[in-house]
Amino acid sequence: MSTRTAVPAASADAAGAAPSLLTGVQAAAGWQAFPDASGHFGKFGGRFVPEALMAALDGLTEAYAQARVDDAFIAELDDLLASYAGRPTPLTDARRLTEHVGGARILLKREDLAHTGSHKINNVLGQVLLTKRMGKSRVIAETGAGQHGVATATACALLGLDCVVYMGEEDTRRQALNVARMRMLGAEVVPVTSGSRTLKDAINEALRDWVATVEDTHYCIGSVMGPHPFPMLVRDFQRVIGVEARAQVLERTGRLPNVVVACVGGGSNAMGIFHPFIPDTEVALIGCEAGGDGVATGRHAAAIAGGAPGVLHGMRTYLLQDEWGQTQVSHSISAGLDYPGIGPEHALLHETGRATYRVVDDTAAMEALALVARTEGILVAIESAHAFAAAIEVARELGPEATLLINCSGRGDKDVDTAARWFGLLDEPADADPAGTAAAAGTAEGGGQR
């Protein structure tokens, strides 16, 4: 199956635009009304940035508007997705997990098998092609767990662009392997020591860089967040996940899944798989926010469950903030979900009720990670494990007649160290505890500043 033929609704494209990964189902859905011309998803989204960046955002919006209907651009992107990133990624029947859970049939969309080990490559290839199209020579990016940074460094190496990745100092220490990977790929990794030294501060630093370098530099944002047009752009580049998965599930089972489940930090893997299903109102969409130590403890990253609408990083959305509008530091064992906001289109999906959002805490995610490893032989990223944890509950609620699709957004190699500590699998630590409880508590505490 080629990437192009993986677009099932292309022929049903109501707008009559060229069939492509970028336009296919979206135009047929009528959901293309979001964002509106000014970049709003209902009351969310928009552009809250300094005037210095407005010209660049206008330029990017215009360049993308042309690229998305340009056959040459689409062909180049489709080719890279297929021949370089390894798309389409497979759909796996999780037979032993399904049997173990004893509920709905569980299907996995295997973004962990995409090049660089997660869905991040989809967006990055699109943005880096746009960068070249705009005649810019330098790319900057933020990264939390390092997956977006690795994907950006990879695409820049492939296309011969300079790459600088901003990463919170805490994360550079804990995700040292990914720092080394980025440097191997020729990127400069800048540890960020301001503020809370986490992902949100890496974004702050990238924005500071961009204001000063915008003439020759593109800021390759890694999720469906930030000022317009980024939430739209990243969604469009990620929706290939859902376009493929929808066709694959139909082919495999003869019908649509009852439920689609994905983890949500900024929310790009979730938006990518949700978006083509939005018109299928019989399909329930469930996003999983990181609950950290539990929403009640205040140490979590669940912007919808524990936050309120506000403005951060150029967008209006749900945020963790205090009563004065100061951003609160998020907490999660998963560096990739450890962000105090969420993409504005998720905020809209939540408000309209088209998607629902559940909270999965550290412990539940790690238990799911272990279960999936033993039943399916797949070591998933801790981020993705949040989706599995919720999906297991939902599969039981649904019963065996139903089908459930999980976005397995990334592989867990980067998390082996964290998981080994959590489960007490290392020989060395003096505080090793056979039950894993002491090690688990220590890890959760030590991992607080992500």
Added chain:
Amino acid sequence: MPSRLDDRLAAARAEGRAALVGYLPAGYPTVDGAIAAMRAMVAAGVDVVEVGLPYSDPTMDGPVIQQAADAALRGGLTTRDVLRTVEAVADTGAPTLVMTYWNPIEQHGVAAFAADLAAAGGAGTITPDLPPEEAAPWLEAAAAHGLDPVFVVAPSSSTERLRRVADITGGFVYAASLMGVTGARSQVGTQAEGLVARVRAVTSLPVAVGLGVGTAAQAAQVAAFADGVIVGSALVRVLLDAQRRGEGPEVALAGIGALAADLAQGVRGAQANVPVTA
């Protein structure tokens, strides 16, 4: 009807000079310490005060202002303290603006913030991450309370955008001298003069230049082509250095007074005799 800010800028112009606008963040080193520093600044010749509202994610600020803002927030500063600071500074008679990222206003309540700022004697706001496209609620609230909403333009702004920003701005147009974040630099951006000329072509409002101005010589240079000179990081640096050296508040205040006096000479076209930056 001209606002207090309009009057002060007109008075400076009548003296044949640019106005001096000084920025310090509320709450650093303490709420009262910051108030004393701002009052010292006014006593030494600053015409207009910008009270910074420290914010957790100051994406438009360089390391100097970030450091002071972080410390203020760690000290427990709230928007209420900022309003108290405005009240104490406005008492000097200097028009007092709050420089803030947008979210603290939104969370305070847009109408409530305008009412509270006006009640504290504030003259207006500078909101660098609030573009004209998102500004309608604030413009309405500011107008209802007689506040001047100051907006920022940049060297990258098209003529159309300059017009759009100037149309909604009150008091003066804030022209960013360069593409970048706040912070003193060895030279004033070469784009500053051209930007001021482009702004003057679309509005009769005064134009003040900020970003990268920190010495009397730079103030004099900018004063030659702009109606206002905005200095922030260089002043904040004086407070940070005093703190770092463990000096008492009187030394910090003397330093603020000396730099502000020097800058005040600068906007009057005089060159500094004393080296001012640490």
